[in-house]
Amino acid sequence: xxxxxxxxxxxxxxxxxxxxxxxxxxxxxxxxxxxxxxxxxxxxxxxxxxxxxxxxxxxxxxxxxxxxxxxxxxxxxxxxxxxxxxxxxxxxxxxxxxxxxxxxxxxxxxxxxxxxxxxxxxxxxxxxxxxxxxxxxxxxxxxxxxxxxxxxxxx
Numbered sequence: 001x002x003x004x005x006x007x008x009x010x011x012x013x014x015x016x017x018x019x020x021x022x023x024x025x026x027x028x029x030x031x032x033x034x035x036x037x038x039x040x041x042x043x044x045x046x047x048x049x050x051x052x053x054x055x056x057x058x059x060x061x062x063x064x065x066x067x068x069x070x071x072x073x074x075x076x077x078x079x080x081x082x083x084x085x086x087x088x089x090x091x092x093x094x095x096x097x098x099x100x101x102x103x104x105x106x107x108x109x110x111x112x113x114x115x116x117x118x119x120x121x122x123x124x125x126x127x128x129x130x131x132x133x134x135x136x137x138x139x140x141x142x143x144x145x146x147x148x149x150x151x152x153x154x155x
Contacts, residue, residue: 013032023061
């Protein structure tokens with residue numbers, strides 16, 4: 001069976017990652033091929049990006065999930081809401097007036113939004129990549145305290 005459209009192929013991809021623990025593009029490509037859906041690596045990479053798939057840690061291993069299944073921070077998260085994103089945070093460090101938060105792949109924007117929504121006056125802003133968030137603190141002397149606060153809220 002040959003899938004005729006990109007939309008149909010992407011629906012099958014979502015179905016596969018929902019039903020199976022897929023950890024690599026090669027594993028996803030193999031699973032699709034077993035379903036009669038041949039796809040090359042470039043197309044698969046594009047589909048993964050368009051679908052917003054991210055890898056998250058699940059019981060010591062990584063697997064693809066849809067961003068829609070990740071918890072969304074509320075507009076004003078409470079510490080309990082931050083605890084729900086703590087599973088995506090790998091490390092919080094700082095240097096000078098910069099704080100670096102390392103996250104699971106694809107989770108940085110969710111972590112950044114949750115922390116930004118705290119509206120901490122010491123935080124001037126943030127920049128989120130795929131797995132790293134940079135925060136700028138308004139004074140170097142306050143950085144260690146902000147790090148301590150973030151660690152206590154997210155552990």
